[in-house]
Amino acid sequence: MQSNKEKIIGILGGMGPEATWDLFGRITRATPAEKDSQHLHVIVDSNPKIPDRTKAILGEGPSPVDAMIATGKNLERAGADLILIPCMTAHYFIEQVQLSLTIPVVNGFHLMQRYLENQGIAYSKVAVIATTGSLQSKIYPHYLGADRLICPDENVQQHEVMDLIYGPSGIKAGYVSGPVITRLNRLIARFETLGADAVIAGCTEIGLVLKGHPMPLPVIDPLDLMAQEAVQLALSSV
Template sequence: MEKEKIIGILGGMGPEATIDLFQKIVKLTRAQQDQEHLRIIIFNNPKIPDRTKAILYDGKNPLPELIKTAQELEKAGADFVIIPCNTAHYYHEQIQKTVGIPILNMIQETALYIHHTLPQAKRVSVFATIGTNQAGLYQTYLNYFGIETLPLTKTEQEQIMEIIYGVKAGQDLNQLKKRVIKIAKLQTEKGTQAIIAGCTELPLVLKDGDVAIPIIDPTLILAQKAVEEATP
């Protein structure tokens, strides 16, 4: 009989997003009592340098700290790793080469989810950091399935960045929610058929049902995949 696997969460980018992923895993687990929940090792490492600054502005390289954190999770007994940070997936392959356990790819899983669950969505918007969007992290996987991405305007992208860093800074979530919904409605008017909340801070202020089209939550998709992977 296959044994239950231990989940490792490479967290801290940011801490609120890490909490959100953990809570979603707990809620998605079919458990009637404590002992039926999954074992999870969380390394909340907020000292990992900013990913967007590194990718675009020659900031401090986060890769050494990402590798070190993944290796610590492996040493602690994790059977696989998940990373609640979209932009960190820019380094996914490089981190994977340094550990002997799988690192699930949230961006790949999200593209697969849209392809299988929303086959009618052939044009989507990616609300993410400038680093994620300029690196084409989602676009690469979505293009594979013939899904077009509707680009954000420069102003919309700047506002999304302000909202993301506002969540990180603990600003009023209701005010941030109003701002992101306004951008979502503009994208809907331009013909987008779904919106990916492609930064792990965004599902805290943008949820399915907030606008007329589906809001895709990669954190939720990753949580579901982790539960499936860990459950015998």
Template sequence: MKHKTIGVLGGMGPWATLDFFEKILRLTPAKTDQEHLRVIIDNNPKIPDRSPAIVGTGEDPTPAMVASARTLQQAGADIIVIPCNTAHYFYERVQNAVSIPVLHIMEEVVTTAREEVPSARVLGILATAAAVSSGLYARACARKGIEVVNPDPASQQVVNRAIYAVKGGQVGPEITAGLKKVADGLVGRGAQALVLGCTELPFVLKPQDVPVPLLDSNQILARAAVRFATGVPLPTPT
């Protein structure tokens, strides 16, 4: 079977795009260069910040995102992925601008939660304040009969600081310690699994840091992209 080409609408942010591509490589069942997938990456960190745009205080990123998506399609991509959760606030406008499928990160995460953690009826969401307040995960979860629990305002500030620290290349144990406290708080409020709902967060919070299953949205999106490109279902991680 001929492999399909993955187009990555990246740069939101660059480190998350790097992490996504590494996960594509690790997930691809390849033993030679030629067995790997063709991946076209438009790493455009000049796309305006999504969070201020969502709350009405920043420039609309949609024109830049649409331009990137069209560039990827013209370059030969068969599918587009956006390794940024908050950017999915603008998903419909991007999908409507191209004639190839754009995977939806929230839908992939929630589907994975139902398949891999079927007993989890409540998910704790670690994401940007804009992603949380706009209900991106809440709506996707509701369609699958799953409830969400979000950080309280003080804890959300901790999450936001961690996200922007990673964007600035600043990671360290104090960042992880703060996130672990937030995660523990969500578990204490009933979360039976946690979602890394920002693609910067895998750099600073690992499965061993939390007492419940941790769903990495970047990993899940990469797995869905590889599955689409190869036509081969990937094994469920253990």
């Protein structure tokens, strides 16, 4: 029987749906359980109607903040004790969202910051595969330090990274194997020639695609860090 002392995990999802179910699965796999009843209580509100975060950051669309807050409040009312957001671009708005909620929102960038500090010199240069909105928001250098990061030039970002994520044959269109994996492999190999020691799957769905596929560089997956942190927090008072 589940302990009443375990914290209930909320996932503020839909950004995107693939990353949402993937995070739920990672929480399940990260939980030390031998039977169903030993797993954690997880509440998922997958709201794909939240306005596009990249467009909002670039000034090309409405803010997602109100919809994120409303979805977060749904999780509060349902009994969640903490919230995860499986979208790194959405973290640009995390402080505004947190102000309107009474339960903590786990900051994936804080988790990456701590992870990189623990790695030390082993990951002195880290490449970032992320949306244009995330890169232009400067959220990565804000948390991780500009000197550590290697980002694509404008041409590569637009015609390779964004096409991989948003293109008609991209990840958000449901293409997660074959040519997409080949293109990601080539992109990461290019980062290796630029001196990167590892690569951040800054669009969380990138990590979904790369699971189980060897790449030229180690991949830092924020969803793994979130899942591990959520399990630790949920069990911390047991």
